[in-house]
Amino acid sequence: MPKVKQFDEVAVLEKAQAVFSEKGYNGTSMDDLVKATGLSRSSIYDTFTDKHGLYLKALNHYRCEQNSNLEELLKKTDSPRKKITLTFDVLMKMILADKKRAGCLMVNAGMEMTCIDKEVADLASDSMEESEHRFYEWVKAGQAAGEITKRFSAKALSRHLYNSYLGLRTIGRTRPDPGAIKDIIRVTLAVLDQ
Amino acid sequence: MPKVKQFDEVAVLEKAQAVFSEKGYNGTSMDDLVKATGLSRSSIYDTFTDKHGLYLKALNHYRCEQNSNLEELLKKTDSPRKKITLTFDVLMKMILADKKRAGCLMVNAGMEMTCIDKEVADLASDSMEESEHRFYEWVKAGQAAGEITKRFSAKALSRHLYNSYLGLRTIGRTRPDPGAIKDIIRVTLAVLDQ
């Protein structure tokens, strides 16, 4: 009887995500979102409540997608150290492939919204903590396996790795230079050596 | 004969800078700027042309001020390595003192405006290159003086240092934890050892 939904919600979220990444939350208008998603205003409001709701859904979707993509990719190896290396390899490829310099939606959101929107700020902060903790588990396992130095605590090393990730995300958005990114990753990872 | 300007332009720029840092360019309204500066709309438009002009002037003033503050501080020592260490010490103090998490106006501007405003993006990019180059000169001198390892090129090390700076700026805005910042700086600087 009823007419069924004419669009794929996930596809819409990914279109919206791209615009939010490029222009930021405050730099994106509903008109931008209408054009990018191909949906009508009514459909957007009906499905996502409002602009803020769409932003939150896009952020959550981005987080899930990134996590599962990374998990899938890291099945390639059991070595904790190689998981770290692979993560930075993939990051470099993502940055260099990102011709529009959209960057990471979560990092962008954290930077734009910390002082403005507690709900978004908390979400971004939580996601960042999760990412850092992933590094922590790998470093800890790597140290146990003798792949990673014990000169520094697992906590300190994982904080360093995640800090380098954040720096690269900033460089990727502002001044993405292949040589620079390679240098940074090489030096960042050298700290893990005995 | 004429009535003279009733306000200090530099003081106004610093008030504006604080608001732009917290809320971003698109998140800041002219009303916010009127309240923060204490000036009237007319005076703002008469002095800075428009919102965008005020933003650019605030960015340029921030850049000059930061550079001269750093230069002044680093007179304390002649050792290139100690200049680097001091720079990170000061950065940590700035981040921890920054209760509003305003962060660095230049980094914030680069992140918010890359895809939106070429003029601002170029200014931020130029300022970032300058900062990285400052590290480069110190690393090069430090290597020549035997204070810094030659395992990596001066270019690679300076890129690494600046990348760590950018990461810390992001963390300072989103999740500023004293312990984390100390860890990151310690590991970042350890790379300079022989």
Next chain:
DNA sequence: TTTTATTTGGAATGATCGTTCCAAAATATA
């Protein structure tokens, strides 16, 4: 094909945006 529930497009709305404008206030000189 007709019916029915739902989506859809686009006009309309009120709020807020950046900007302009001008009469009134203010100050350094005469």
Next chain:
DNA sequence: TATATTTTGGAACGATCATTCCAAATAAAA
């Protein structure tokens, strides 16, 4: 103190913002 010149406050402007609303279009079921 009076005059001349500039700043100032605040109202007013058009543009754009997010959001609402409804008639028309649409697709599944009868």
